[in-house]
Amino acid sequence: MAWRRLVLVFLLGVPLVAVLAYGFTRDPREIPSPLIGRPAPSFTLRLMDGRELSLVDLRGKVVFLNFWASWCPPCRAEARDLEAAWRRHRDADVVFLGVNIQDTDAKARAFLREFDVTYANGFDPRNRVAIDYGVWGIPETFFLDRTGRITYKHVGALGTGIIHAKLEEARQGVASRLEGKGEYRSIQ
Amino acid sequence: MSTARSSSLLGAALALLLALAAPAGAVQDDLDAQMLAVASGLRCPVCQNLSVADSTSELARDMRALIVDQLRAGETPEEIRAYFVSKYGPWILLAPPARGVGLLVWVLPGLGAALGLGGAILALRRWARRRAPSSEPGAEAAALERVRALVSGARGGALEPEEASLVEALRELAFDHRAGKLSQSDYEELRDLYERRAADALTRADRARREAAAPPPADDAGAPVATRPRRRAWRWATAAVCLFAFGIASGFFLTRSLRVRGEGSITGDALTGTPQASTPTPVDLETRDVGALLAAGRQALTREDYPTAMKTFSRVLELDAEQPVANAYTGLLLHKGGHSDRALAAFERALARDPVLAPALWGKGLVLYEARGRPAEALRVWETLLTLQLADDDRKHVERIVAEARVKLAKASAPAARR
Incomplete structure (x- = not known):
């Protein structure tokens, strides 16, 4: 009688504790993106130099789309790698595009000067583009293939190796199954 | 006096203004209400346990503005919800869809309630049926006999009010059973219960009468009572050991599994198990003691106070x-x-x-x-x-x-x- 009750308590209690323990191992902020493999939402962006840029104009090129802000340390950490990767790939039908969110004009420009960023960067003042891409932590980066399909998404700072690898995949139109994750800051 | 009049004038002017602006205002109110209805069903992506309607974050504010724009453009609330789901996945919905794993959230509480209720009913029935523990089985049988005699009316006599009402209940029960209002099993169950209660009442009354007549010797009362506290103490000890083990286990595992939170944690990192270097001693940057500066810098580094660490190490580099x-x-x-x-x-x-x-x-x-x-x-x-x-x-x-x-x-x- 007593052992039967004990078995019952274990049968109910162990899975319950296991579920709760599993919950502790997960990042509650993480939001899995449904966008990988789907066509990238189109947008028009006002660039730092005053020009306007539409994503539609970039069809036929591989696009590296990076959401960032000057106040975010992981964005600073990856800035040099991004610029280096851009200089290496700029002749190969690859376009790097930065989208500055939740920032001020002056601070964004100072950031670009500090890291000597030469690829195009634009403002997203009301977070419209960010919401359209389901952004929740920065830096957040999307890789788009020549048909304008999202092949990979990475939340958090990128390393040189992964940038090259994922650009190559985007060039070949290979979509990743999972998104990547590094050190990030939640946006506000 | 004058302030009251001017305020009432102001009120009238406001009322007039409102009346003139009523159509536009009504539309705006309607839009806001619709927006809030949608926003309160969406999870704020950068908050913990807040809806887009409740959050003060910049992203939530922009999302609310976006919803208003979409409503103005003639989209239905369902379309707007679908838009957000297509961007952030079903994660964004505060009420998960009743499909797949989400179905569990809808089914489990009902299932749990049903199981719990069923279990409680079963347990109650078992308790009701269980025989009341008695120290003197012979006395109990005799008391039951007395109760049955009372019910059949063979023996009257002076009864306590409690006993009288129980006897009355038993009589009514028997009457109901004869009239066909009660099934056989229910009747037997209830009869047993009432009979036992009445018997208990009788024995209690008897004992009270006996004790009033002659106080019993000390060891007579001690013998039956002594076995029970010993068992109870054993149970308490087990419970205490289990509780202690649970406390140790949760203390151990919680501190290992919780993440370190940044600044602004209301618990002051007490729950996260972060080794707080007690209150950080302010660094004396004017000192020329390199050893002390290095120690202070390392301390600042371990409590992730990077500005202080940087200042301290810079001071050392000034010296050397x-x-x-x-x-x-x-x-x-x-x-x-x-x-x-x-x-x-x-x-x-x-x-x-x-x-x-x-x-x-x-x-x-x-x-x-x-x-x-x-x-x-x-x-x-x-x-x-x-x-x-x-x-x-x-x-x-x-x-x-x-x-x-x-x-x-x-x-x-x-x-x-x-x-």
Whole structure:
């Protein structure tokens, strides 16, 4: 009688504790993106130099789309790698595009000067583009293939190796199954 | 007086204004209400347990503005919800859809309630049926006999009010059963219950009468009572041991599994198990004591107070520009801030003075590996580091990173080798 009750308590209690323990191992902020493999939402962006840029104009090129802000340390950490990767790939039908969110004009420009960023960067003042891409932590980066399909998404700072690898995949139109994750800051 | 009049005038003017603006205002109110209805069903992506309607974050504010724009453009609330789901996945819905894993959330509470209720009813029935424990079985049987005699009316006599009402209830029960209002099983169950209660009442009354007549000897009352406390004490001890074990286990596992939170944690990191270096002693930056400055800097570093750490190490470098430890830690801080060039220079300065300084070797490898993309050189630096005396945890960490770097290097060189 007593052992039967004990078995019952274990049968109910162990899975319950296991579920709760599993919950502790997960990042509650993480939001899995449904966008990988789907066509990238189109947008028009006002660039730092005053020009306007539409994503539609970039069809036929591989696009590296990076959401960032000057106040975010992981964005600073990856800035040099991004610029280096851009200089290496700029002749190969690859376009790097930065989208500055939740920032001020002056601070964004100072950031670009500090890291000597030469690829195009634009403002997203009301977070419209960010919401359209389901952004929740920065830096957040999307890789788009020549048909304008999202092949990979990475939340958090990128390393040189992964940038090259994922650009190559985007060039070949290979979509990743999972998104990547590094050190990030939640946006506000 | 005058203020009251002017305020009433103001009120009238406002009322007039409102009346004029009523149509536009009504539309706006309607839009706001619709927007709030949609927003309160969406999870704020950058908050914890807040809806888009409730959050004050910039992103939630922009989302609310977006919803209003979409409503103006004639989209239905369902379409807007679908839009957000297509961007953030079903994660964004505060009420998960009743499909797949989400179905569990809808079904489990009902199932749990049903099971719990069923279990409670079963347990109650079992308790009701269980015989009341008695120390004198013979006395109980005699009391039951007396109750049955009372019910059948064979013996009257003076009864206590409680006994009288129980006897009355038993009589009514028997009447109901004869009239066919009660099933056989229900009747038997209830009859047993009432009979037992009445018997208990009778024995209690008897005992009270006996004790009033002659106080019993001390050991007579002690014998039956003594067995019960002993069992109860045993149970209490088990419960206490279990509770203690639970407390230890949760204390141990919680502190291991909780993440360290940044500043602004209301618990002051007490729950996260962060080793708080008690109250940080303010650093005296004017001192010329390099040792004290280095210790203070390291302390600031472990409590993640990077500005103070940076200031402290900078002061050391003012005193001695080539101080290797200060250079090494400054390099680590610079690397963390994304200034890999200056970080590398700091590590080189540190290694020029002390070529086997562990933090400098570690940091130099890190910069080469992470910021410069030169894993082969990083590996050479880290191999030097591994020849040194290191704490176990540090050694494991370095070995893991080195293994990772080797795999990456092998992968990167494999296609080149094939070519």
